[in-house]
Structure formats: C-alpha cells, structure tokens
Amino acid sequence: MQLFGWDLKSLWKTSNQKRCLALLRAERLAEAHEAYRYMIDMSDEAMLASCPFEQECSALYSSNGDTALAAKSYDTSIQLYSVAIELDSANDTIFAKRCKAKLAKMLWEDALLDAQKVR
Structure with a gap:
C-alpha cells in the first residue's frame, strides 16, 4: 500500500x-x-x-539464555531457550542448551525429549 x-x-x-x-x-x-x-x-x-527477523530474535533469546544458564538461573534459561526454539526450531544447538538447563533442574524426561531433537 x-x-x-x-x-x-x-x-x-x-x-x-x-x-x-x-x-x-x-x-x-x-x-x-x-x-x-x-x-x-x-x-x-x-x-x-x-x-529474517526470526533468526535475529532467536539469537538474542539464545544469547540471553546462555547468560542465565551461566548464572545458574535455570528457570529463566529454560524460558529463554523455549522462545528461541519457537522462533527457530531448526537450530539443534538451542535444544542442546535447553536440555542442559533441564538436566540441572533434574527434569529428566523433559531433558530427554530435548536431547532426542538434537541430531
């Protein structure tokens, strides 16, 4: 228009x-x-x-998730990685990082589901 x-x-x-x-x-x-x-x-x-905005947003969410994971703020990192996955579900690395955060929270079944999505 x-x-x-x-x-x-x-x-x-x-x-x-x-x-x-x-x-x-x-x-x-x-x-x-x-x-x-x-x-x-x-x-x-x-x-x-x-x-191309989805990849930019996904990268920012993933980066903030990395920061939260390093600070051992597992709930926050899981939330951030989840949004990053929603934006770019083809990125295996984000699934692996969210799996790591879920393992730290002892969410075994959820972590396994994420691990299975990593190629």
Whole structure:
C-alpha cells in the first residue's frame, strides 16, 4: 500500500521489528515476545517470507539464555531457550542448551525429549 509515495506495509514491518529488538535489548523479554507474536499474527505470507527477523530474535533469546544458564538461573534459561526454539526450531544447538538447563533442574524426561531433537 502506498500513500504519498511511502510504502506503508514496509514501514509497518520495519517499525515493529525495531520495537521488538528495542524491547529485547532492554531485557523486557515478555513484551518483546508479545510484540513479535503481534507482528507475526498481523503479517501476510509474503511479508513473513521476506523477514529474517526470526533468526535475529532467536539469537538474542539464545544469547540471553546462555547468560542465565551461566548464572545458574535455570528457570529463566529454560524460558529463554523455549522462545528461541519457537522462533527457530531448526537450530539443534538451542535444544542442546535447553536440555542442559533441564538436566540441572533434574527434569529428566523433559531433558530427554530435548536431547532426542538434537541430531
């Protein structure tokens, strides 16, 4: 959609991506995930196909999960890795990291399920 020469669809996508990244970097993770879900729900297939944003968000969640895991904050790391997996389920490394956090919490069956997804 164009208005006065501006591509409103592209502007909407860019502004929502920047909002989500800003929330992530401010460590407002729940709000960032909510903003991301809203953007996905409101996007059409063409917009989703042209959006590398999922990998960027997944990498940030995974990185924050690594920090939480190193600090032995296992519940937080499991939450962060879970969101990263939701965004990029093809990444085996995130499953392995979440498995490690679940093992530390003695969640044996859940850890096994994650371990089975690692190739």
